Amino acid sequence: MTTQPKARLATLVAASAAALLTTFSAPTLAQAYPDKPVTLVVPFAAGGPTDVVARMMAIPMGKSLGQTVIIENTVGAGGTIAAAKVARAAPNGYTLLIHHMGMSTAPALYKKLSFDPLKDFEYVGQVVDVPMTLLARKDFPASTFPELLAYVKSHKDKVSMANAGLGAVSHLCGLLFQSQIGVELNTIPYKGTAPAMNDLLGGQVDLMCDQTTQTVPMIKDGRVKVFGVTSTTRLAALPNIPTLDEQGLKGFEVKVWHGIYAPKGTPGPVIDKLGVALREAMQDPLVKQRLAELSSDIVPQSKMYPAALKTHLEAEIKKWGPVIHKAGIYAD
Ligand code: ASP
Numbered sequence: 001m002t003t004q005p006k007a008r009l010a011t012l013v014a015a016s017a018a019a020l021l022t023t024f025s026a027p028t029l030a031q032a033y034p035d036k037p038v039t040l041v042v043p044f045a046a047g048g049p050t051d052v053v054a055r056m057m058a059i060p061m062g063k064s065l066g067q068t069v070i071i072e073n074t075v076g077a078g079g080t081i082a083a084a085k086v087a088r089a090a091p092n093g094y095t096l097l098i099h100h101m102g103m104s105t106a107p108a109l110y111k112k113l114s115f116d117p118l119k120d121f122e123y124v125g126q127v128v129d130v131p132m133t134l135l136a137r138k139d140f141p142a143s144t145f146p147e148l149l150a151y152v153k154s155h156k157d158k159v160s161m162a163n164a165g166l167g168a169v170s171h172l173c174g175l176l177f178q179s180q181i182g183v184e185l186n187t188i189p190y191k192g193t194a195p196a197m198n199d200l201l202g203g204q205v206d207l208m209c210d211q212t213t214q215t216v217p218m219i220k221d222g223r224v225k226v227f228g229v230t231s232t233t234r235l236a237a238l239p240n241i242p243t244l245d246e247q248g249l250k251g252f253e254v255k256v257w258h259g260i261y262a263p264k265g266t267p268g269p270v271i272d273k274l275g276v277a278l279r280e281a282m283q284d285p286l287v288k289q290r291l292a293e294l295s296s297d298i299v300p301q302s303k304m305y306p307a308a309l310k311t312h313l314e315a316e317i318k319k320w321g322p323v324i325h326k327a328g329i330y331a332d
Contacts, residue, residue, distance in 0.1 A: 030269030043082030045192025078167025091265035104316030125304035173209030
């Protein structure tokens with residue numbers, strides 16, 4: 001009998017504590033944030049172009065946040081495994097995703113996608129735009145673009161083209177190349193273009209599209225053959241390499257944009273802190289210099305905000321959906 005009022009009191013205390021927590025948890029969390037390391041999930045293998053961008057930013061972002069930013073490579077299925085993982089992570093700012101334009105092509109490429117890029121995330125901001133290059137192994141029989149076209153057309157059953165998994169941007173670039181020249185090649189998927197590059201360097205695969213964040217040093221050292229860049233103008237880092245557009249693939253343009261995402265429900269003040277860290281990191285002189293050397297364009301600071309990333313993502317989903325559906329390409 002006497003326990004009843006006590007029990008009621010306990011319930012009352014618990015309820016008030018819960019109410020207090022709900023009222024104060026978001027600002028308190030944001031004030032204390034971050035009080036432990038922050039994980040930035042990279043959806044492709046270590047050493048590849050997305051990983052290069054992430055690791056470049058991790059140190060200055062960590063400096064701004066006052067905590068270490070740890071890189072975690074969660075690979076597979078063209079980046080969709082990592083995106084699904086971050087979509088399901090606790091919305092507390094300690095698990096983030098850096099992803100490229102694959103975020104906008106996945107909804108069209110995958111019939112079954114376990115996350116919705118437009119509903120399951122909070123958006124921190126855009127980061128950098130990186131062009132791609134069309135490469136071949138060093139001892140590939142063709143050396144010029146016309147020779148490449150002639151060779152692949154006459155040896156299509158033998159020529160292989162690597163990519164970072166179905167739905168990766170290297171996959172998309174390869175498909176655009178093949179559809180524009182009207183040839184279907186053997187596609188070899190990897191878990192990122194770092195392992196794909198190892199096989200290209202080793203001569204196990206013939207061709208690959210990949211971002212300049214990985215390819216500029218290999219091209220300069222002559223470790224791979226290059227047939228063109230996917231931007232519409234030539235690149236400062238590779239001034240002698242023509243664009244694919246100027247060599248006859250009219251309108252061929254793949255510019256790989258990147259964004260940083262957090263799970264849906266991450267408190268606004270936490271997103272704001274991450275935005276400040278992103279903008280500070282991209283002003284770091286070393287980051288600026290390294291990205292310039294790799295012909296990668298840091299986006300204007302005005303794009304490093306949630307609304308800018310979300311608007312861009314929406315526009316890119318609208319842009320790539322019809323192209324992919326028209327080509328009838330599916331990754332699953
Ligand atoms: N370059 C890769 C892609 O094709 C990604 C990576 O390995 O960073 O999407």
